[in-house]
Amino acid sequence: MAPKKRASRAQKKGVADMAASPPPAHVDAMDTGSLKVESRGDGVVVVVECGPKKIEQMAALDIVQLNSLNLPLPLALKPGERGLGLGSELTRPLHGNALLEELSKMRQERFLTDLELACKSKAFDVHKLVISSVSQYFREILAKDPAMKRLELPSLSPLDPAAAEDLNLQTCVYVWNIAAAYGLLPVRDAARRYVLDNFVRFSETALFNQLTLEQIAAFLLDDSLVLPSEVVAFQLAMKWLDFDETRHPHAAELLAHVRFETIPASELVSQVQPVARMMLDPQCHRLLVDAMNYHLLPYQQNTLQSRRTQVRGGQPTLLTVGGRPSITERALSREVLWRDPREGGATWRHLSQLPAKSFNQCVAVMDGFLYVAGGEDQNDARNQAKHAVSTLSRYDPRFNTWLHLASMRQRRTHFSLAATGGRLFAIGGRNVEGLLATTESYLPSANAWQMRAPMEVPRCCHASATLPSGDILVSGGYINCAYSRSVACYSVASDSWSERPPLETPRGWHCSATLAGAVYVAGGSQLGAGGERVDVLSVEVFSPEAAGGEGGGGAWSRVAPLPLGVSTAGLSPLGDQLYLLGGWNEAEKRYKAAVQRYDPATDSWAATTEELPEPTVGVSCCTLTLPPRQAARRPQHRNTPQAAHQEPARVRSREGSANAPVIITT
Template sequence: MAPKKKAARQKKLAPEQGSLPVVLGGDEKIEEAALDIEKLNQLNGLLPEPGSLPSLVSAGSEVSQPEHGAALLEELSRMRQERFLTDLELATKTKAFDVHKLVMASCSQYFRELLQKDPAVRRVELPSLSPLGLATVITYAYLGRVHLSLYTIGCTVAAATRLQMPQLLQLCADFLLRELSVQTCVYVWNIAGAYRLAAVREAARRFLLENFAEFAGTAPFTQLTLEQITAFLQDDALELPSEVTAFQVALRWLEFDPKRLRHAAGLLSLVRFETIPAPQLVSEVQPVPRMMLDPDCHRLLVDAMNYHLLPHQQNAMQSRRTRVRGGRRALVVVGGRPSLTERALSRELLSREAGGSAWSSLTQLPAKSFNQSVAVMDGFLYVAGGEDQNDARNQAKHAVSTLCRYDPRFNTWLHLAGMRQRRTHFSLVATGGQLFAIGGRSAQGILSTVECYVPSTNTWHPKAGMELPRCCHASAVLPSGEILVTGGYISAAYSRSVVSYSPATDRWGERPGLGTPRGWHCAAALGERAYVVGGSQLGPKGERVDVLAVEVYEPGSAQWSYSAPLPLGVSTAGTRPRSATRPPSSATTRKQTPGSRKRSCRSPLWACPAAHSPCPAHSCHGNATATPRAPRAAGRSLAPAV
């Protein structure tokens, strides 16, 4: 008997060998008829019962082929090139393309809606599109990639916009942003404007504004339209080394084409000659023949010279042309005492830009002082009164009446007419184009007097005084223009008293009092409300103690309410509103009954961000929300907010 042949053992595939290729066709064909239900059931019977297998095995698993999508797109593209199963023709004026409806409808909202209305359509006319633009769109639809260049991007964006393909538009937008340069920025700006790519247009505009001086030396600059260069010269955010550069840029554009000279007066009126120092007006602007021969242009030069010759009239002459470009707002601290342990006074002005964290030295006061008052009006910083010596025993003895004005555009001080009375520990507020000095004290004692400074005449005028002498108070200007005077030191005690003054009628009136007596505090108006912050009062042993409560006044209801208290006590501090937007209400109205007072707060509003460095130790200083900082190349001065 012949021995039995051993069955050939199936060789197992090593894990590192990967999967075996599967070949369909050839001599060994699978007879599909044999794979019927009965046969499959027999094969399945060879498997153990489902419950006897591990759960992961019996449940099966999902498998995928990552390259399937790309391979499918490549095959569809080949089918299109071979015109295999294509069922739609797209035609421009000069060329037609065969495509698959399914592919185009899957990535174009235009074709999707078109085929939903008429699935049987065989040809679509697109006469407004270029063959290159349509070909690029079709390539993207089939392959998900395109070749872009600045020479072809226009027709691609046009086609993607017309056929409503947002993903392709985003690719084009990203490409345009990467290609931004001094040479290409105008082209990108125009393309983005033509096809409503808002983010790209804004990015190109910002790039132009930040690099305009360099751009003005290129050929594309000379091709700007009158409307375009007008828009740039009108923009407050235009960054230039100086306004003389703006003048030179405007001249270059005008002189490139003699036909443009008829627009000279209109275009040069956008140059802010008033912000050019007088010596430069004489040396850089006046020698240009057009500025002397053209009457309208000459008038611009004369107006600028008059502005510099009449410093006391400048408040009334403030306009867009007197404001520097590219300004940024900053907080300014004026003078004071470097620390409580030092007797020396400071002349330093420190500034910190809005959103910044570092303090920097801005300039110096004409003279040392502390306990002075400050105000910002018409883009100028005013510093008034205070004391010129640090004498803790008799501060009022050294009170002064001085008033000076700081011009942040030129980093210069102007000495103005002094107040009628020496004052320290008083309040200075600006409203209606005038300054009001209220109360305070001098060597003669605590004052009830009020005086008003008129910039155009450089004079002080007496106004109706308060009923009671008051010092160490704080004032804020309400939306109505009335001045709210809060707390302070009255009749040898810290007071809750609140009064208001109307500049229009020169009259005083009583207002509801504060919930907490205080002095050495600060006040500011924000939106429709007035806020009273910090300060101090007398403790049970006669010592000064911090007041942490923050109170909010609603002029409409004439009521005070408490807001979130301060985390730390502050006295003789300054405060200014950061914006004119009314914050969300977090204050609760205080209801008063005899012998009781309720205080509550819904949510804290105060924080000490770690990113904000504290101001170098100064006490009894002046504080102001300054005006925007001048452009980087123009130095460290602050630009006025007009």
């Protein structure tokens, strides 16, 4: 046996210092002969007291525990000597992720980076080791010149959404995954947008069938998914399910994202019902039954609205309804036009036709439907009240259909209509019997009108708007043979009326709309000093939270006046602005086609070059969410014969709840 070698003084000193050091408070120590054993919880450490050659074993401790012992390693190991030994293998499942995170952090801090990648407008500091391990391209370059400090890449530029211009069906998913992995959110969103916009073409590639359940479900759930129809969404979902039998148990889960309620009933019968799974799988069959019930119960649709009843990619759109155009002054209009902003300057296009010609009617939007009520069915300037009507119709933009609903209990023209709390409220107006103080409300689920508390005084030619609280604010109008400043508020909860601070300027035949919690009153006319009708140019805004003045809570203030005075015009918010359309100008005694836009941010009106197809009075205006228009339609003017290629609007006549819906082609 070889003689023992004497340990160096340095080694002895290191061990001696170690032995002299007190163990940590959480470490128990005990003597075992010539060894000093220090034990910790789940392991035992045997430390040689007299020299490193006596080290025999060390129990398995993790790195943190070993570091806490603060043991100095021998400065050098001589031949034949044994060093520290670990009795087990240490593993850490998340070590790879932690390593990558630290490397990324080091690169961001430019710590130990040793290569600069330079493109046209930006440079990136990286680690050669890391970049060569993930890219064969850089590995080959660095293999030729390991000492390289800077690499020019003139053909590259920083990634941004503009990279979407180079996307195609073969690269979109690859770019998406790369962008997601490296946190390039604008590029990731651009790639996702490309797939959503080209989903039908994407479904024809092999990548479509490789989507996971979560991925295809996310696509079908997305409101902005572009498809020719919802039937296509169903067909693509079935294509993905049938590609692999192991996907069949997830059929109901995936098909729940198909919006069957937006598929016409005829197509549910012809395209969906024949698919065996929709009849044999109880959960899938339930989806079909729910959709059919939705179509069979038109009066219940307001209460059945959900995400599955909304069209994909719907856009809030400005509409005009009815009115009396100047070109055909003696004829009333049935036209419903929509504003198409896609071609630079906005274009007004034909959307549908009213079930009957209408003038001075009122409109309201509720639960995604357009409601048109009352007005006059004949043009008789000498006795407008004589031709007042009580009709109510509902337009469904998803299917381009009209549904005749129960008529109001009283004929009304020059009245106001408001939607709040799931009901419609028709207020005041006049008919052949004179001015009205009555209020009645319509409940869709019952398809019936009910009389409510009347106003204190009869009024017509007023305007109303809904407050954030759900109450209805009625302003101005014609009361006791005079234009009025009076403002009244109807409480839906208590079915009662109360006074509010009056307008600064009396007016009638004006408009009112709610924008950002405030009620705006614009346009109208009043009597001048000589008793003649004059335009009211001032615009007033009611702030319900402001300190109350005369008449109770809230206060009125003025904003920028109108550049062009109009009466019997249409007013509606769109986005964060107000649009005032058409109307009668007293100063010029002329019909107007002007489109005036108000921006609260700048408190200014813009008399844009945009105009209605024809100067029109008695026109109604609203904002309704329409299905996306994939192709531009030819502009249609009022009261012109419909082109043969246009889809006719359908009207369902349903005056009595006991009658089945009748489809009428107009």
